[in-house]
Amino acid sequence: MITLKQMQCLLTVEETAHFRRAAERLGMTQPSLSVQVQNLEAELGLRLAERSRSGVVLTPAGREVAERARRLMNEVQGIADFAAGAQHGLVGVLRLGSKPTLGPYLLPHVVAALHRSHKKLRLYVRESEPRFLEDELGRGVHDMVLTQLPAASKEHVAEKLFDEPLYLALARDHPLAKEKIVSVSALRGLDILSLSPGYHLYDQISSLCDTFGARLVRDYEGTSLDALRVMVGMGMGAAFLPALYVHSELTARSEVVVRKLKGRTVTRSVGLIWRKSAGRADSYRTIAGVIRDVVARRFKDLSISSPQ
Numbered sequence: 001m002i003t004l005k006q007m008q009c010l011l012t013v014e015e016t017a018h019f020r021r022a023a024e025r026l027g028m029t030q031p032s033l034s035v036q037v038q039n040l041e042a043e044l045g046l047r048l049a050e051r052s053r054s055g056v057v058l059t060p061a062g063r064e065v066a067e068r069a070r071r072l073m074n075e076v077q078g079i080a081d082f083a084a085g086a087q088h089g090l091v092g093v094l095r096l097g098s099k100p101t102l103g104p105y106l107l108p109h110v111v112a113a114l115h116r117s118h119k120k121l122r123l124y125v126r127e128s129e130p131r132f133l134e135d136e137l138g139r140g141v142h143d144m145v146l147t148q149l150p151a152a153s154k155e156h157v158a159e160k161l162f163d164e165p166l167y168l169a170l171a172r173d174h175p176l177a178k179e180k181i182v183s184v185s186a187l188r189g190l191d192i193l194s195l196s197p198g199y200h201l202y203d204q205i206s207s208l209c210d211t212f213g214a215r216l217v218r219d220y221e222g223t224s225l226d227a228l229r230v231m232v233g234m235g236m237g238a239a240f241l242p243a244l245y246v247h248s249e250l251t252a253r254s255e256v257v258v259r260k261l262k263g264r265t266v267t268r269s270v271g272l273i274w275r276k277s278a279g280r281a282d283s284y285r286t287i288a289g290v291i292r293d294v295v296a297r298r299f300k301d302l303s304i305s306s307p308q
Helices: 004-016 019-026 030-044 060-088 103-117 130-138 200-212 225-233 243-249 281-298
Strands: 049-052 055-058 092-098 121-127 144-148 156-171 181-183 191-193 238-242 256-262 267-275
Touching: 004 019, 004 030, 004 055, 004 060, 019 030, 055 060, 092 103, 092 130, 103 121, 103 144, 103 243, 103 281, 130 144, 130 156, 130 267, 144 200, 144 281, 156 225, 156 243, 156 281, 191 200, 191 225, 200 238, 200 267, 225 238, 225 243, 225 256, 238 243, 267 281
Parallel strands: 092 121, 092 144, 181 256, 191 238
Antiparallel strands: 049 055, 144 267, 156 238, 156 256, 156 267
């Protein structure tokens, strides 16, 4: 008989690549965990894990079994989440993954609002690189993810929250900084700095450069919005910065200024994503509603999306 405990042990071994660390994470002894994995191997008639000096790796068969086990464990967690939500509403611990170009500038306001309205909810926020967020969601690292849309996986539900403007950032002494609104024709030949290709914004900015005839500077790809701002302030080029960052980090004394484009609004779409198998969809939609309310109150230049 294959058991959920055996599959949980196999998945934890895969994540830690070590029997002892896997046992510690699960609150078991190492021999007990080894027996669970061995029993699963005996039941399936397959070798699932191989020991080495550096740790443990799963065999090709082990990786396939682990992938199927992960989907099943997500379904089981969905049942437990559904039961908890049906009984108690928005309570307990929820794990929210967020990209670093969004979370620091929005989530402090959201967490405060959630704490006021749902005092029994504990929101555990974890930042991760954008290219890893959806994969981590699928593996159960996060219960939901705040990220730029569209979602990549058909296994996930995406609830659009708002459209966020991107403003042209210029050094305070840049010739275009004298303009209140910058014409798109002025972007032709302009050096544009961007985040690295690991971010959604990179593809969007690259497309904008092609459209406006600007030059995407590939020698100075920033690792954060702060790094981009510093490079812009040093006169290394212009950049497009999200409105949430501008509201949070730029002041009248900042080394850069931001300008709108004449006759053209550049935005990115932001949404909340969760697994289709999740049993707390109503809770996640409640959180989406709180985020919309916070954005509507605090950030007038963001365009709120209607609930789906």
